[in-house]
Amino acid sequence: MVIGVPKEIKTRENRVGLLPVGVAELTRHNHKVIVENNAGSGSGFENEAYVNAGAEIVPGPKEVYGKADMIVKVKEPIAPEYGLLRENQIVFTYFHFAADRALTEAVMKSKCVAIAYETVQRPDRKLPLLDPMSEVAGRMAVHAGAKYLEKTFGGRGLLLSGVPGTEPATIVIIGGGVVGTNAAKIAAGFGARVIILDIDLYRLRYLDDIMPKNVTTMMSNRYNIAEIIQHADLVIGAVLIPGAKAPHLITRDMLKTMRPGAVIVDVAVDQGGCVETTKPTTHEDPIYNVDGVVHYCVANMPGAVPFTSTLALTNATLPYAVEIANLGWESAIRHNHELLLGVNIVKGKIVYENVAKAFDLPFTPLEQSLTS
Numbered sequence: 001m002v003i004g005v006p007k008e009i010k011t012r013e014n015r016v017g018l019l020p021v022g023v024a025e026l027t028r029h030n031h032k033v034i035v036e037n038n039a040g041s042g043s044g045f046e047n048e049a050y051v052n053a054g055a056e057i058v059p060g061p062k063e064v065y066g067k068a069d070m071i072v073k074v075k076e077p078i079a080p081e082y083g084l085l086r087e088n089q090i091v092f093t094y095f096h097f098a099a100d101r102a103l104t105e106a107v108m109k110s111k112c113v114a115i116a117y118e119t120v121q122r123p124d125r126k127l128p129l130l131d132p133m134s135e136v137a138g139r140m141a142v143h144a145g146a147k148y149l150e151k152t153f154g155g156r157g158l159l160l161s162g163v164p165g166t167e168p169a170t171i172v173i174i175g176g177g178v179v180g181t182n183a184a185k186i187a188a189g190f191g192a193r194v195i196i197l198d199i200d201l202y203r204l205r206y207l208d209d210i211m212p213k214n215v216t217t218m219m220s221n222r223y224n225i226a227e228i229i230q231h232a233d234l235v236i237g238a239v240l241i242p243g244a245k246a247p248h249l250i251t252r253d254m255l256k257t258m259r260p261g262a263v264i265v266d267v268a269v270d271q272g273g274c275v276e277t278t279k280p281t282t283h284e285d286p287i288y289n290v291d292g293v294v295h296y297c298v299a300n301m302p303g304a305v306p307f308t309s310t311l312a313l314t315n316a317t318l319p320y321a322v323e324i325a326n327l328g329w330e331s332a333i334r335h336n337h338e339l340l341l342g343v344n345i346v347k348g349k350i351v352y353e354n355v356a357k358a359f360d361l362p363f364t365p366l367e368q369s370l371t372s
Helices: 020-028 047-053 061-067 101-110 131-148 178-190 201-210 222-231 267-271 306-327 329-335 353-359
Strands: 002-005 032-036 056-058 070-072 090-093 113-116 170-174 193-198 215-219 234-237 263-266 287-290 293-296 343-346
Touching: 002 061, 020 032, 020 047, 020 306, 032 047, 032 061, 047 056, 056 061, 070 306, 090 306, 101 343, 101 353, 131 178, 131 234, 131 263, 131 267, 131 293, 131 306, 170 178, 170 222, 178 193, 178 215, 178 234, 193 201, 193 222, 201 215, 215 222, 234 267, 263 267, 306 329
Parallel strands: 002 032, 002 070, 032 056, 070 090, 090 113, 170 193, 170 234, 193 215, 234 263, 263 293
Antiparallel strands: 113 343, 287 293
8 A cells, every 4th residue: 555644734733644663664564655745844753764764755745645545644634635635545634524514525525535533432432543632732721821821912910820929820621531631630730720520420530539639620511610610710621522513611601701811722622612702723823812811722732742742643543554554444444443433434425423413414324335
């Protein structure tokens, strides 16, 4: 199989879908790897390292998409890439379809096979290809919140930890999964007052056991969210329904009750955001203000720390990429149920139900798209 690695073109996206060690592993299995010129340079991996590992360097994306049987990348294709996708080509990346109808329709039109990192799921319901970036984003969310609480950016002018004789900041985290847990760890380390909400009582019991005493837990419901955000200096949205659009747990009316200069970091922005006023932003222009509340909604937060993020991501994705390359996508998903759950769109048909529901589009069970 020919595996292609394009250079990411989303704004300030410095990650890369495959490292030289991945090239070496794939070529060891007699696959050919083509890498776009300087695709890895933003993560600290230059062309020479890829060539030494056995890759061929090509000048641009047309050569990558035109020759590859499987594309391995990080972020979803964006408009300039839509026309490069080919029928029957496997595209293995983050897609987050439920938040982007234009992307969904473009991928359907291309008739490629879209296997989404974010819906690959283990039997224990863990998301092995989403979790590494959720860990990064959760930890970064506190850093971002601390920065934009500064008065310079319209924030309250508050130090998360406080100092002797002053109160620390109050941080509310909505969602106790991977993002929320990692955010709580960092926030607690800063010495902030942290409240983490989740709908799963057993998860709250677990978090109560492992977190330090400056972290408290609360059941997540509309009433509690509306009450607690009134006292928050920083709110971190950490909600996830795999493959589906995130629910709006903070409405515009709730926003008006928050403290002027409070900050919202909505990590759920990739799936549409859990705040009604969320809209995607970029690392170049990361914040905006609604009703006196600063919103940070960068849709590729880990792209700002690409060395860490790329290593963490490719550690997780490489075994699956090798399996797809070795077996072909149909045999791979028959062999590996985790990968089966990653298949979202096949040859123009939506085969992942939550994506179809997001846009009221026809859903086709995956088995109907498989050859006998």
